[in-house]
Amino acid sequence: MPAVLYVYVGAAAVAIGSFCLACRLLWRSTGGKGLSKPSAAAIWSLFVVHVVIMAAAAFSGLWPLPFPATLSILVGSALFVAGVVIYGAAAFEMGSLARISGQQRDALIQSGVYRVCRHPQYVGWGLALIGAAVAGRSGFALLLTALYFGVLPFIVRSEERQLEARFGATYVEYRGRTAMGRTTYRSRDRELSQPARRGSQLPQGSHSPHGS
Numbered sequence: 766m767p768a769v770l771y772v773y774v775g776a777a778a779v780a781i782g783s784f785c786l787a788c789r790l791l792w793r794s795t796g797g798k799g800l801s802k803p804s805a806a807a808i809w810s811l812f813v814v815h816v817v818i819m820a821a822a823a824f825s826g827l828w829p830l831p832f833p834a835t836l837s838i839l840v841g842s843a844l845f846v847a848g849v850v851i852y853g854a855a856a857f858e859m860g861s862l863a864r865i866s867g868q869q870r871d872a873l874i875q876s877g878v879y880r881v882c883r884h885p886q887y888v889g890w891g892l893a894l895i896g897a898a899v900a901g902r903s904g905f906a907l908l909l910t911a912l913y914f915g916v917l918p919f920i921v922r923s924e925e926r927q928l929e930a931r932f933g934a935t936y937v938e939y940r941g942r943t944a945m946g947r948t949t950y951r952s953r954d955r956e957l958s959q960p961a962r963r964g965s966q967l968p969q970g971s972h973s974p975h976g977s
Contacts, residue, residue: 775818776909782811783916805866812890819894819909823901830902841900848892854878855885867924873932875939883925883943887917 821827830837856865858877863869865886878885894913898906929936 775814776822776905776912779811779815779818779909780912782807783815783912802868805868809866815909815913816894819897819906822906822909823897823903826901826903827906828904828908830904830907832899832902834902837902838900841896841898843896844899845893845896848889848894848896850889851878851885851892852889855889859886870928870931873928873935873939879943881944883940884921887921891917 855878858874858879859865861869864871864874882888891910891914894910895907898910925936925940929940
């Protein structure tokens with residue numbers, strides 16, 4: 766089997782797996798608990814496979830794009846580095862692997878990069894993917910990046926529902942003043958937050974993770 770076919774087969778597997786995972790996260794219970802270890806492992810496994818296929822496509826220039834080589838490398842490298850820096854800053858604020866993976870939701874983190882963006886890890890990851898695709902001038906890598914951004918809204922919606930169930934009005938207020946999804950959720954804040962406001966309030970001094 767030609768090497769390129771392995772990339773296609775792997776991409777198809779990632780696409781199917783990502784769609785199934787997004788559906789599961791969208792319809793899972795919104796009790797505010799963190800992800801189970803199997804769920805977290807499945808998510809990270811898909812991310813790793815996706816990155817490996819992305820790297821293979823970018824390195825081989827699969828479906829080459831008519832971009833100037835030097836400009837592509839400069840722009841792509843800048844985007845990649847920016848993405849890694851944002852992701853690293855978000856991971857640093859999380860402080861633990863359990864929070865990064867979404868297994869532990871014990872604090873609402875609003876410091877550092879989380880002051881302006883609710884999901885900086887996803888943003889950083891996405892920028893890094895775009896950068897790799899552009900640097901490699903690979904149309905197929907860009908297609909895989911589009912797959913990532915296509916699935917992302919389902920994952921974000923599920924996570925934000927869980928965080929609202931866990932932290933109530935405190936998360937609604939935080940969501941309303943930070944970027945990523947503000948317009949999407951604003952019209953639904955009252956509907957989604959009424960049970961949370963009647964329910965538990967966040968204890969003083971607590972903050973919360975965004976497995977994202």
